[in-house]
Amino acid sequence: MTGPQPAATTVEAMVIPSDEEIRALHEKYAPTPEAFALVYTHCEIVCAVAEQLLDRSGLALNRSLVRAGCLLHDIGVYRLFGTTGRLDHAHYVSHGVLGHEILAGEGLPGALCRFCSHHTGVGLTRVDVREQGLPIPEKDYVAESPEEELVMYADKFHSKRNPPVFVTADSYAASVARFGEEKVIRFKEMRTRFGTPELNPLVAAYGHSLVGTSEETPPATDGGG
Numbered sequence: 101m102t103g104p105q106p107a108a109t110t111v112e113a114m115v116i117p118s119d120e121e122i123r124a125l126h127e128k129y130a131p132t133p134e135a136f137a138l139v140y141t142h143c144e145i146v147c148a149v150a151e152q153l154l155d156r157s158g159l160a161l162n163r164s165l166v167r168a169g170c171l172l173h174d175i176g177v178y179r180l181f182g183t184t185g186r187l188d189h190a191h192y193v194s195h196g197v198l199g200h201e202i203l204a205g206e207g208l209p210g211a212l213c214r215f216c217s218h219h220t221g222v223g224l225t226r227v228d229v230r231e232q233g234l235p236i237p238e239k240d241y242v243a244e245s246p247e248e249e250l251v252m253y254a255d256k257f258h259s260k261r262n263p264p265v266f267v268t269a270d271s272y273a274a275s276v277a278r279f280g281e282e283k284v285i286r287f288k289e290m291r292t293r294f295g296t297p298e299l300n301p302l303v304a305a306y307g308h309s310l311v312g313t314s315e316e317t318p319p320a321t322d323g324g325g
């Protein structure tokens with residue numbers, strides 16, 4: 101064969117793990133059955149939100165990549181459960197970077213690892229990291245591909261708080277305002293592009309309530325989800 105070889109990490113060439121393989125990774129890293137239930141259920145819900153938005157928008161995204169990204173995005177949260185089984189909220193924002201490390205250690209391609217490190221809030225910049233004193237390396241963690249953007253956006257509609265809740269678009273938009281007008285604009289842009297999800301069927305299916313007031317939503321740097 102002559103000419104340059106195709107890059108091994110292009111989406112077309114990438115082997116995307118199956119749902120079963122991803123579930124096995126969750127089981128491997130979850131410290132307790134309770135942690136697994138909390139995180140894996142959330143990932144399934146984010147996946148359902150993203151697929152609903154994808155179906156309704158008609159956007160030509162890689163559906164398998166979106167699905168794997170949703171199911172994997174929060175795997176780093178397991179690293180934040182201490183020996184007592186309690187979640188380390190003070191370092192919660194680091195779960196994206198921790199998840200990226202886990203998947204890289206498992207030999208998964210960078211395009212999949214990035215779903216972990218690039219889904220927080222509506223995209224963290226190095227300026228956000230510095231100004232908010234976040235406990236992660238000072239870098240940009242902004243979603244770039246449309247698949248990364250959709251996973252990040254869909255994540256904003258469900259939160260793993262105790263008990264877990266669904267979050268309306270208006271509620272998230274109000275809560276993210278504390279991080280500046282540019283974050284509000286960023287969320288609005290994604291809402292225009294991907295649409296507003298219909299959460300009621302998921303509320304009924306999972307039995308988590310729908311939060312409609314900004315006071316009840318978690319900080320945006322918690323990843324919303």
Ligand SMILES: [Fe+2]
Binds near residue numbers: 255
């Ligand atoms: Fe999440």
